[in-house]
Amino acid sequence: MAEIYEKAIRTKYVGKPLALYDEKPAWVVSWPRAVEHHHTYGLLTPFFKGLTEGKLMATKCTNPDCAEKGTVWLPPRADCPDCYQRMKWVKVKPEGKIYTFTMVDYAGIGVEMKTPYWQIDVQIPGVDTIFKGYLAQGKPEIGLPVKAEFRTKNPTHTILDIWWVPK
Amino acid sequence: MIKFGEGNLRVPRWSKRVFMVAGGCTPFRKYFPEYKLEELVMMAFKMMLEDNDLKLSPKQIKDSIQFAVYGEFADHFQDQLLCESKVHDYLGLDPLYNVGIKTGGATGGTSVLMGAQAIASGYANCCLVAGWERMDEVDTRTGNFYISTAACKDFETRMGRIYSSYYAPMANRFAWAYDLSEVTRAKVAVKNRGYAVMNPNAQQPGVHTVEEVLASRMSAYPLRFLECCAMTAGAASVLLCDEEMAYQLSDHPVEVFICGGSHTLRVADRRPMEIPLLPNETPGQYDALLKENPRWPGFESFLAARFAAWLCYRMAGIKDPLAELDLVELHDAFTISDIQTYGDIGLRPYGQEPDFIESGDAYFGGKCPANLSGGLLGTMHAVGATGIWQAAEVLWQIQGKYDQFHGDPKWWKRAGKKKPKQWTSLQVPNPRQGLWVSHAGVGSHVTVGILRKAW
Secondary structure (H helix, E strand, O other): OHHHOOOOOOOOOOOOOOEEEEEEEEEEEEEOOOOOOOOOOOHHHHHHHHHHHOOOEEEEEEOOOOOOOOOEEEEOOOOOOOOOOEEEEEEEEEEEEEEEEEEEEEOOOOOOOOOEEEEEEEEEEOOOOOOEEOOOOOOOOOOOEEEEEEEOOOOOHHHHHEEEOOO | OOOOOHHHHOOOOOOOOOOOEEEEOOOOOOOOOOOOOHHHHHHHHHHHOOOOOOOHHHHHHOOOOOEEEEEEOOHHHHHHHHHHHHHHHHHHOOOEEEEEEEEEEEEHHHHHHHHHHHHHOOOOOOEEEEEEOOOOOOOHHHHHHHOOOOOOOOOOOHHHOHHHHHHHHHHHHHHHHHOOOOHHHHHHHHHHHHOOOOOOOOOOOOOOOHHHHHOOOEEOOEEEEEEOEEEEEEEEEEEEEEEHHHHOOOOOEEEEEEEEOOOOOOHHHOOOEEEOOOOOOOOOOOHHHHHHHOOOOOOOHHHHHHHHHHHHHHHHHHHHHHHOOOEOOOOOOOOHHHHHHHHHHOOOOOOOOHHHHOOOOOOOOOOEEOOOHHHHHHHHOOOHHHHHHHHHHHHHHHOOOOOHHOHHHHHHHHHHOOOOOOOOOOOOOOHHHHHHEOHHHHOOEEEEEEEEEOO
């Protein structure tokens, strides 16, 4: 084991040379990056799992001593920011009205929907927040009733497993 | 937080007064291969030391600095962790302590706030604040994706992968709620890009018409390309001092007041709340507006900006912003965010923001000219540098040095440009104080700073 540290070594370059762009007088070189992160959904896993099962899950503060008790969060969060107690999961009826919208035309790299598409923010009865998503068909306007659909087959395991259509 | 505790509303008070004496910046470009990052920061630093009529030599000032605050938005762009350390070494400032600041688009403003705290606390009596971004290592769509990872990666990033698609819903909601026309939005782009024509460092100067703006390519409906800032490479710096050091260095120091506010990263999570009233507003003033549209701040306004202004106006003793501020530099990353901010900082009551443009108040010669520097739309958004550069532009206005830093052919030469024939001075006559807003993605962090003539 230790012997290797006693040896003289001839070192070889085994990397890949960088491409050179000569921007006279400065040299500019290519610098590739390809990475994979292992990202946890943590305590929000029931939400993402719920989408693949056709359920829209939110969290609700049920602490009777909370100044804002009864607040329903969607996107969910595990802990109430008002009283710091763990919240409860509740199933939300996946229907609402468009609060506002945009058409995404020029998107950043890696976009997973064919552009252009309508991104919408949905106000859901009984939910205290405004939930962002996309409209899979039709044309949005503020106040338009919409309902959610879910990607239960071949799910992406992302927020794109839910979308909205006019009701 | 939707209700404030009494302690939350304590107005910040410096233990020692804070002053700004000098500023510097690079030219701003989409692509800047001639210089490495630390070389760009050196260029801004040297301009700050050598060209601001300081009464001590650059070496003497270097020997006076005790602390440095560095602003950088995203390690992704530089692809180098701890750029702060490389820059600090390059500026020859080791072993003085330095700290890196990251608060999204508000990084520059926050860096000034942190530097001011170092002065106010007595940790330092001479503090460097510098910031940078080099967004030219990646193509524009990759850059937009990087920036969009400052939205919530679980719930928002995948919905657009570009920040225009997070501001555009605000634009549509604002237009629906407050009767904002596309023409007013376009006028902001025409104004700021037009002022950028006078700025030798500007990346996107241009004499445009409203029609051109509205005919430009759509990014996210209704925001067109000409309504959005661009990716920039560049750097900026300012020098902060306590009172004694400020007058030792300069005959024309300005006093610094600055406060910050924050709000949920996701606009989705912004629950309706009472509007914190500015000194020029009265209880009940918004009853009718809230009856029609009860979700304040909703998608229309920025609590972070309102809260920062609420604190900063009290800190600086401002009662009537429109009457007392001689100029403002706002964070016009998008036309809509510029307009939204007019209400947050009290240049107009909520619901009447478009009138700040339509009345002419926002123009050179108006009551409170906005973004005479060219702003983010016309001049730059090298994110970590932006809030620092905005402060430098306000500083130079108050010092009466607009022409010195924008009209002198040497700066046009440095930028590799010819001073345009139509160049005219945008120096505000005898300004006493100005405000700048530094703002992060959809209002998650905002600083409001005021610079006041102190001679």
